Amino acid sequence: MKEKTTAKVLSQREIAPRIYDLWLETDLAVQAKPGQFIGVYPKNAATLLPRPISICEVNGERTALRIVYRVAGQGTAEFSALKENDSIDILGTLGNGFPLEAGRGKRCFLMGGGIGVPPILQLAKELEGDKSLIMGYRDGNLFLTEDFEKYGRVYVATEDGSRGTKGNVLDAIEENGLQADVIYACGPMPMLRALKEYARRHGIKAYISLEEHMACGVGACLGCVVKTKEVDHHSHVHNARICTDGPVFDAEEVDI
């Protein structure tokens, strides 16, 4: 059940330049699934719309959600000033999440690129399979890699080569001779396009999490669509709603 509710800030810290790690106490944690997201509302009435931010982690008691986000504009700049015991309005939980069954007992790549890394953490916690956790960063300012080490083998790629494989997540696969039956990924569009092509070439499934500018976050405004191979069930055209039909899609189904 989706709900707009007020969450309490448990903690916040900057874990890499402009990357913030925020824990929120909220009832929405009970229903949160890996790959889902929440809308986070700025208090400034000039910035009205909820900011879609992926769920990074749920605590063991399922009383709190962790979001890890990059300061990209006014809304996220405001969030970065939140302190313990502050309150913040959130809308959630939104979106479909990663299909856990598809990878159960199989060799899986769990891949994140840049600010696409955070939603992979809860997936790494919940997915039962042989997990290669492959994270790509711009430079040596890594984040969340220590959290990932608890859940599988971690491989790192950096664009500047300062840590791990020099290059992107696909370079890390090649350098380490990794193989998989299923891919789960979130990251920038060029990375997702490359993974879609990689999956096609290897005849394996890839589940990719997309982003787009959103307004409502609940499927009403039709702002965040992606072209699809098949006719979508809502408008019967070829436009699925990323906020509700996604954000996770079978890579074969979307035209990216």
Added chain:
Amino acid sequence: MNTQVNIAGVSLKNPVMTGSGTFGSGMEYSEFVDLSRLGAVVTKGVANVPWPGNPTPRVAEVYGGMLNAIGLQNPGIDVFVQRDIPFLKQYNTKIIVNVCGKTVEDYLEVVEKLGEESAVAMLEINVSCPNVKEGAIAFGQKADALYNITEQIRKKARQPIIMKLSPNVTDITEMAIAAEAAGADALSLINTLTGMKIDIHRRCFALANKTGGMSGPAIKPVAVRMVYQAAHAVKIPVIGMGGIATAEDAIEFILAGATAVSVGAMNFVDPYTTIKVIEGIEEYMRAYHVENVTDLIGAVV
């Protein structure tokens, strides 16, 4: 206390409805709001055939509001009649279907099919969407074109028709008068104001469509002014909208001359806005000892 209002013979339990395009056909928001509490649900625009809409990005935030250029993506009337009307019929609210088209014939085809649907209380005719190249706003920016399409739709429609007017005109009263003269049963305004946003870091337009329709609290004073002008230019009821976020905003529109109001973009900000507006109007009526909400309509002149 009586919150009922009447528009073209259709009685609404309260004057609060939803702005077309901000509420789908109610399905998505039925998870947040009991649709039976609403005066009416105004659906997203429906055309004779499915429309894919515009490329993304389709939405952008601006100061105190947002721009959209969805381009009227919709499943077409046949799917709409099979799926959306039966859904809405489950609720004790009035169904108002927003109709869009590229040509007069497109509109008439939809209007005729909706004529078979007794559950549909009224039709709202979208002649004011700024985001599609053909049709829509082309009918809403010239008085003679508006007169012509209104007259043709009025002949075919089995339900009362509400002409939804664009604020992107020189003189709103000229358009209001033309629609009334051609037989419109009611007016609704304002649709969005055409706007633009440029990303100075990427040096590109924020929307793929370059321009988009602005909505949200920042446009409210413009909307109140236009509702006031239109309501005083015609005898038919006017439905007011544009940036309504609170009951106070809604009451402002009613005092300006609106018989009913719509909550639009604020649904995206707070999915419970419609209910809060309904409850706030009741509180206002209690506080000021207003017996009938209709006593407030156009009370400021």
